[in-house]
Amino acid sequence: MKKFVNNVEEILTESLSGFQKAHPDIIKVNFTPDFIFRAKKPAGDKVSLISGGGSGHEPLHGGFVGHGMLDAACPGQVFSAPTPDQMEAAANEVHNGKGILFIVKNYSGDIMNFEMGADMIDYDHETILVNDDVAVEDSTFTTGRRGVAGTMIVEKTVGSLAETGASLEECKLFGDHVNNVTASMGVAFTSCTVPAAGKPTFEIGAEEMEFGVGIHGEPGRKREKIKTANELTNDIINSILEDLKPDKNEEVLMHVNGFGGTPLMELYLLFEVGQKILEKKGINVVRSLVGNYTTSLDMAGASFSITKLDEKITQHWDSAVHTAALRWKI
Amino acid sequence: MNSENIFLALKNIKKTIDINKDEIEKLDQAIGDGDHIFNIQRGLNEALKLETELSSLSPEEVFKKIGMKIMTTVGGSSGALFATLLMGMAKKYSKELNDLENLAAMFYEGVEATKKRGKADLGEKTMLDVLIPVSLSLNKLKNEKDIKKVAEKIKMVAEEGMLSTRDIMATKGRASFLGERAIGHIDPGARSSQLAISAICDEYIN
Known part of the structure; x- marks a missing residue:
């Protein structure tokens, strides 16, 4: 394993400490228990958004703490x-009169720990479960x-709504709505290496790809021989559209997300391919985001997330945001 | 049942888990994401540091404090579930019962709480495939006088439960995303639970 490490057990603490020092104008970090919160508490009453999950997906979630997005993030x-x-501890720090909205990716461990945390606080609270990944079936079995790269789209738009003083119920409903109109799917060329493990999570041949991979290097739909960008993007987009069932002339946001080990040059190439495929189907990409936002350590690969836009989602996507990883109109 | 023998059990669990760490890691990498063993080891290390602090407390308090420590240091599903198990056990301790009756009642309570927390039951390829049969057997054997016999039986039940996870599909947790691809793999949480129970049993068998 070649990684920048001093002591494997201290990776998270050292990284959080560096994150704090790199963005003192935006965030602060509390240690033991660990959480990232806004450097400046919002002035007016607002719903406080708290997300979190395992580390290794940076900038998700800590990179999205700040004006217009999250109030706090809890890194595991x-x-x-x-x-x-x-x-x-995060809820006690950031609550601001209008309740706590937890944004949780749909994994058993996250759900259980957030539930136990919610049981420990006295404030009104709601939870949005994000499950945008179409690679695995949503069945009773x-x-x-899974919750993947679409999570940041939920965090951006609901974060913006919360900033307007909307109620907890309103924010929860809107978040569920954005989740319902967002679908994602990814493909991996290599495994990732968890630092504590020191070796790749899964074996994959030089000519193989994992289609429908999760953001922890967990297997997806199938193992296939690698294809051209056109072919695999076509497969991904078709899987997403099967789920989203967009109308003709539907306006969408398309987010091409890198998993950490794929150059931006290739991510933009994917955007080009995806945009053309959608154009042919009469779907208009009117908002875009390309980059490494929901990573899987050093995994090579990428995912597409598509959100069907309406006026409200577009408005809250476009609004001002000031976080370590996402900054516009400010 | 006292703080001293609870910590002896914990030390034995730690020893067994350390010996089998590579195997647990491999099981988790096959159908999970490989974090289970590191989380468990971190939690056990932290819990063992409480030995002096908890030495004079009642079993109830000891279980509760160890549970809290597991809850705040393990993370993931296993942290939430093992913490729920231990804190559930703490709730049922009674001075009126003998050790085996106590353990049976406490374990039953803990396992019920764990089922609720994980929204899972028997046959879903999880740690509950070990914990539920062990809980039922403990309750059947709670009036048995021969502790060695009880330990041998429980050890066997735990092992059968652990092995049963190999041939079933997962419907809960991260392995459920794999569908049929998880068949043929033992569940890592079931394996670590079985190892922990065996470590406790061995103390009474040998």
């Missing part, structure tokens, strides 16, 4: 759900679809 160990005391 690499790929492990954070612990309930982190959510409790599974835990359900």
Whole structure:
């Protein structure tokens, strides 16, 4: 394993400490229990958004703490759900009169720990479960679809709505709505390496790809021989559209997300390919985001997320945001 | 049942888990994401540091404090579930009962709480495939006088439960995303639970 490490057990603490020092104008970090929160508490009453999950997906979620998005993020160990005391402490720090909205990716560990954390606080609270990944079936026989790169779209838009002083119920409903009109799917060329493990999570041949991969290097739909960007994008987009069922002339946001080990040059190439495929189908890409936002450590690969836009979602996507990883109109 | 023998059990669990760490890691990498063993080891290390602090407390308090420590240091599903198990056990301790009756009642309570927390039951390829049969057997054997016999039986039940996870599809947790691809793999949480229970049993068998 070649990674920038001093002591494997200290990776998270050292990284969080560096994150704090790099963005002192935007965030602060509390240690033990670990959580990232805004450097400046919002002036007026607002719903407080708290997300979190295993580390290794940076900038998700800590990079999205700040004006227009999250109030706090609770980072767990690499790929492990954070612990309930982190959510409790974060809620106590950031609550601002209108309740707490937890944004949780649909994984058993995250759900259980956020539930236990919610049990420990006295404020009104709601939870949005994000499950945008169409690679795994949502049936009674599974835990359900996974939450992946679409999570940041939920965090951006609901974060913006919360900034307007909207109620907890309103924010929760809007978040569920954005989740319902967002679908994602990814493909991986290589495994990722969890630092504590020191070796790749899964074996994959030089000519193979994992189609429908999760953001922890967990297997997806099938193992296939690698294809051209056109072919695999076509497969991904078709899977997403099967789920979203957009209308002709539908306006969408398309987010091409890198998993950490794929150059931006290739991500833009994917955007080009995806945009053309959608154009042919009469779907208009009117908003876009390309980059490494929901990563899987050093995994090579990428995902597409598509959100069907309406006036409200577009407005809250476009609004001002000031976080470490996302900054516009400010 | 006292703080001293609870910590002896914990030390034995730690020893067994350490010996089998590579195997647990491999099981988790096959159908999970490989974090289980590191989380468990971190939690056990932290819990063991409480030995002096908890030495004079009642079993109830000891279980509760160890549970809290597991809750705040393990993370992931296993942290939430093992913490729920231990804190559930703490709730049922009674001075009126003998050790085996106590353990049976406490374990039953803990396992019920764990089922609720994980929204899972028997046959879903999880740690509950070990914990539920062990809980039922403990309750059947709670009036048995021969502790060695109880330990041998429980050890066997735990092992059968663990092995049963190999041939079933997962419907809960991260392995459920794999569908049929998870068949043929033992669930890592079931394996670590079985190892922990065996470590406790061995103390009474040998």
